[in-house]
Amino acid sequence: MAFHIKKNLNNMKVSEFQKLMKDLYFHQDTKRGIEKTFIWLVEEIGELANTLKKGSELDSKQISEEMADIIAWMCSLANLLELDLEKALFDKYPNKCIKCNSNPCCCSEL
Ligand SMILES: [Mg+2]
Numbered sequence: 001m002a003f004h005i006k007k008n009l010n011n012m013k014v015s016e017f018q019k020l021m022k023d024l025y026f027h028q029d030t031k032r033g034i035e036k037t038f039i040w041l042v043e044e045i046g047e048l049a050n051t052l053k054k055g056s057e058l059d060s061k062q063i064s065e066e067m068a069d070i071i072a073w074m075c076s077l078a079n080l081l082e083l084d085l086e087k088a089l090f091d092k093y094p095n096k097c098i099k100c101n102s103n104p105c106c107c108s109e110l
């Protein structure tokens with residue numbers, strides 16, 4: 001079977017990345033289910049926490065890999081829940097802060 005790389009990975013939209021995760025892993029995600037997939041996402045957040053705890057020896061390659069894992073598992077979870085993450089992001093984070101309507105945000109809270 002021929003395998004085609006359709007898109008330059010450096011130029012991907014969120015929806016395209018979510019679709020890539022579906023193409024690669026949906027058959028496995030479906031077998032694992034929502035709850036275990038969520039646990040994997042939390043596990044990856046824990047891995048990022050451990051990487052950041054190293055303090056002065058921060059390893060930007062390892063941090064990047066853990067952040068990529070977190071987004072990948074989030075996409076797997078969104079696929080199982082049939083949610084469009086790109087739409088979710090834009091609805092919640094349009095080109096301005098949805099509380100103060102400004103860009104950059106001028107809300108007082110941290
Ligand atoms: Mg990881």
Ligand SMILES: [Zn+2]
Pocket residue numbers: 097098099100101102105106107
């Ligand atoms: Zn704001």
